[in-house]
Amino acid sequence: MSDHTAVIQDVVPVIDITDLRSDDVARRRAVGKEIDGACREIGFFQITGHGLPDELVAGVYDTAKEFFAQPMATKREVAQPNPKTVRGYTAVGEQAFAYNEDTSAPGDLHEKFDVGPHVVSDDPYFSIENAGPHFIPNQWPSSPAGMQQAWESYFEAADDLCRLIMRGFALGLDLPEDFFADKIDKDISMLRAIHYPHQEEPPAPGQMRAGAHTDYGSLTIVRPEVAPGGLQVFTQDGDWVDVPVIPGALVVNIGDLMAQWTNDEWISTRHRVANPPRDVVADTERMSIVFFHQPNYDAVIEPLPTCVAAGEEPRYAPTTSGDHLTMKFEKTHQKA
Template sequence: MTLLSVPVIDIAPFRNGSPADRAAVAAAVDAACRDIGFLVVSGHGVPERRLAQIGDVTRRFFDLPIEEKLRVRRPAPDVSRGYVGIEGESVGRSRDAAATAGDLNESFMIGPVDLPDPDYAGSAAAGTHFAPNLWPEEPAELRRIYCTYYRAMGDLAALLMEIFAVALELPDDYFADKIDKHISRLRVRNYPEPKVAPLPGQLRVGAHSDYGSLTILATEDRPGGLQVRNSDGDWVDAPIVPGAFIINIGDLLARWTNDRWVSTLHRVVNPDESDLAGSRRQSVIFFHNPNYDAEIRSIPTCVDPGTGPSYEPITSGAHLRRLFVTTQNVA
């Protein structure tokens, strides 16, 4: 039966269990990635205190006066670092060029916190993927907490990619040398309580799919949340499970799997007028992306005999640069 809602999967048996346990988790993940492209994972091993710490320090950053936040504003459209103000982007443009109304959130981004070899990080092919991070002066502990969280998400992403390898009938370490110098982004978003009515069609985040390999999302159960479009074309709410992460695959992994797995449209809707009070909401999002020079070529186990791959090979960096620079920025 095709999954029409986002499943909750405990991945602890993959981390700690028998080969049969690992295979069962991988099979459940495969079904979710084939049918809806989203899943919620528990049993991931990330301490809840880490989620509480980054949630608290992020809220204090967004509570700063706008003048303070603008001290670390994003320096250029092709540099995924720093602060972006409310309505500063319209990610829905990736699917609809007419979606010009800015999204009703503000955000802050960092990239890799442990740089690889300088020749690799500084090469022309690296572009801005290893651009310096911008750190606010306040809260003073934000840099330490973000660096710790970024590393934890890198470790969790590596575990998820191992699960993906097993699900795709590949060696456990198939992806390991393709993500050991990953160019991932950590992005936090604040969705303020609305003070005025949105423009026609304007959402907290417009409908889009993510660009990279996978996304790890920690969010809050507040009015005006994440919705996923299932294979029947219906928008369904993503379940919020305390201590669990929402995971979705992105366009790059869909391409890598020759569309065996789906990169699903999703959006963040506005709260109903009756729920405006208490609708401020925060999300902590880790966009995992492979090494910029990793070749994204259709995985052999995902190509039907006699049909061939659907896509030409491309590097991770070229794929991301093409999508991000041309579609996200409106400010």
């Protein structure tokens, strides 16, 4: 396995998804096929034409930056209560993504703040008795003002964008365009701001800003930032490749459940967030806004018949979105 790194934009293609909103099914299908190609080759792509307004992104970014700048005691007032309840604040070193791969590693060099869906409903589907932790209330800090409104607005817009991309997934896989619709209409997605502080001291051996891992769900949307030490993907050639930051574009990658749905015809690719070079004199602080799209907790994920060749057995047993997500959360939380 090589640890060589490079910047190769062609590895992570840029796809204009404007035509997914077209009235012409042929144009929609053409975008779906571009997505299909990217998911088979690397499982990552960048999107333009996504329609997320700059002010929505800025609302999350600015309030997150203000939140993370507060004293630790203030941030701890909305600390994540336990590994299964991913709501609120997690400090630097309290999570290690490498646990996702059943490997031991020091805690990751980032802090984060998480929120889930903001659902107000008497429907038993959303109750704790049925849904477990997936629809519990979010924790909101008393400061900064306007954080809740900014994050809820972004969450709704990002969720709509994911539903659009999932229609593109269906078209790319030659499925009915609405195939995934009833599996993601009560999704258990999460919005996360990840703050990577400036590194005054060298990391411990093997310690990363975010250790190598694959994501859990259907897809992830990332708004990255131009700063030293960023997102890298592990190519099929065995190289770690820097994902370039393209102004106005969002990074998209598929997760483990999408790979399972396609019986590994689509790739859930390992990725990490690298440490900044030690010779960088400038401030190396950075922050990413990440939306993890996750299907309904009771959605059954099993290989699509169209992705299992005649005479072959599926590679995966059926699972549910909720059970799979809870298992992953427990693995990635840093053990005491």
